[in-house]
Amino acid sequence: MLQRLAIALGSVLALVASLLALSLPAHADTGFRVENGRLVDAAGNDFVIRGVSHAHTWFAHETGAFADIKSHGANTVRVVLSSGDRWTENSVSDVENVVSLCKANRLICMLEVHDTTGYGEQAGAATLDQAVDYWLRIQDAVKGEEDHILVNIGNEPYGNDAAANQGWAADTGAAINRLRDAGFDHTLVVDAPNWGQDWQGIMRDNASSVFDSDPDRNTVFSIHMYGVYQQESTVVSYLEHFTDAGLPLIVGEFGHDHSDGNPDEDAIMSHTERLGLGYIGWSWSGNGGGVEYLDMVEGFDGDSLTPWGERIFYGPNGIAQTAQEAPVYGGPGGDPGEEPSEEPSEEPSEEPTDPPADGGxxxxxxxxxxxxxxxxxxxxxxxxxxxxxxxxxxxxxxxxxxxxxxxxxxxxxxxxxxxxxxxxxxxxxxxxxxxxxxxxxxxxxxxxxxxxxxxxx
Missing domain, CATH: 2.60.40.290 (Immunoglobulin-like)
Known part of the structure; x- marks a missing residue:
């Protein structure tokens, strides 16, 4: 009888432990995390991304871009890196410098591997598994920076090839788990297939299972909105599918025009603001191949905004109007600055002075x-x-x-x-x-x- 009770008690305790393991993130006190479908910092402060992409891997000498991007009010910069599969690999020291530039300019760094773009359709594109290989090679550059860095595993990791896209959920889950097993405690960001636009609904339909496959429950989904999102109703339907399901989503790329159609940037910006979702525009400068109109500034000159730059930074629901600096840098809920000294610099007078009219x-x-x-x-x-x-x-x-x-x-x-x-x-x-x-x-x-x-x- 006692043996049976002991076995039963052991089973109950094991069940409780397993339930706790499912409900609690493994690294709840480290850096950013997802909580109730929202991106929050280690102290639980909500953080809504407002930023732009910077094509660092092709313009590594344009280090002044970080300060210029910040000067227009952004709180995040999405930094293009290369795993070496299609372009020159960004080294550990280079990524360390990128992180230091982000921190010096009070920006959250979203680092992304661009070589995966259009896998299955684009010749030479890397797999998500190859992207993870790169993250493991540069792990020393990002370790310990979980409160300043988000890891965007691979940019637009599948094209429009139907057979390849069917592997998105399994491959994305496998990439997440390889990074977790290697000790990556960062918030991970995963892009949709269909060149990031998910017009087949593969990410939308599989997001819940992919999120649950992350042992840390710390994955954010990223949709790229270009020509597929020409109608406000399409924008709203996609965004609200995730918010209604309590799943974390950002618009990881969008523009005011594109070769595949004219996205509704006004709807994207207004409804992400309404729903409290992050957005990142493409891109700061350096575009070619017929999409130069997506440059936000002319020739990396932070003082020469293009029409797209004026729109995303200073138009309705733009970055300057809606961005709040990350709490880790002293934004809402964060450290307001220097700690007050323990002793007052002067003895208080016996008669208190009158407070300001409203005071407080x-x-x-x-x-x-x-x-x-x-x-x-x-x-x-x-x-x-x-x-x-x-x-x-x-x-x-x-x-x-x-x-x-x-x-x-x-x-x-x-x-x-x-x-x-x-x-x-x-x-x-x-x-x-x-x-x-x-x-x-x-x-x-x-x-x-x-x-x-x-x-x-």
Whole structure:
């Protein structure tokens, strides 16, 4: 009897352990993770990707692109790498430098292997298995950077060949598990077949099983939206299939036009914003083969935006308007900056001074980036007590002006700038911070003026 009880108890404990293993990610406290169908950081802060692709592997000398991309408000850069199967392999040291450039410019790095593009239809395209071989070769460059890096296993890993596409789910699951077995704790990003556009619905129909095959439950799906997505209804149907199913999705590539049709970029940008999904536009600069119109800037010049660049950065639902810096860099929910000293610098006076009229918050202004004639500023608002809204004001130095802003409603009267919260970032708990950003012009250099904050409680 006792032996039977012991066996029964052991079976129950084994069942409980197996259920916990299924429900809990293996590396819940490491870097980014997927939680309830959302991409969050290690502290559980939501992170919505707003970025662009940069063709680093073909333009490795254009290292200034990282600062320029950040200067227009992006929080993420998708970096094109090569496994050496079709183009020159990016070395460990090169990838390490890319990661350092991303971190120096407060960007999340999504690294992707481009050699897999169009496998089964494109001559010379690499398999996902070959892409994993490359990730294992450069593992030292990304290990320990799980809070700054997302690993996009392979770009558009299948063309339109029906037989090859049927292997997408099994091959993608196998690639995920090889990386996990090798110690990759990063959030993994997997592209759809059909040149990334999934017009056959293969990723859509198999996403749940692929997600479940990841022992860490930390895989994000990436759809590329070009000519297949000319109709708003098609865009909405695809996006909402994933959100309704609680599966994580980003639009990993899209443009304002394409050789296979005219995608509805307005619908893509508005509905990803409505649903809280990330998007990454293609691409910063360097396009050829008849799609030069997809360049966002002319000749890698960050100050020479093309019509597509103006649209994606500064149009409705654009990057500058909707991006929030990653929490790891001090964005919403993240580290607001330096730790306060334990001892106050001065003894408090016996008579407290009158608080500000509304009081309740502080504002810290800093210059994030600067270039010839322009700069990017950021203001971090921190609540001293629970508040339901805030207004920040500052006096612009001579020759300095604000041109575009995001995450705040900003107006200028003479030299006075007033910035107020928008609908989603006005309510803050005591000690909680949020940030807004802007770009501006200057003559002779940018400076960070003192900013004051008034709050509604």
């Amino acid at each position: 918050c502080t504002a810290e202004f800093r210059v994030v980036n600067e270039w010839s004639g322009g700069f990017q500023g950021e203001v971090t608002v921190t609540a001293d007590a629970p508040i339901t809204g805030w207004t920040v004001t500052w006096t612009q130095p001579a020759g300095q002006s604000v041109t575009q802003a995001w995450n705040a409603d900003v107006s200028t009267s003479g030299s006075t700038v007033t910035a107020s919260n928008v609908s989603y970032n006005g309510t803050l708990a005591a000690g909680q911070s949020t940030a807004f950003g802007f770009t501006g012009t200057h003559s002779g250099g940018a400076s960070a003026p003192d900013a004051t904050c008034a709050a509604a409680s």
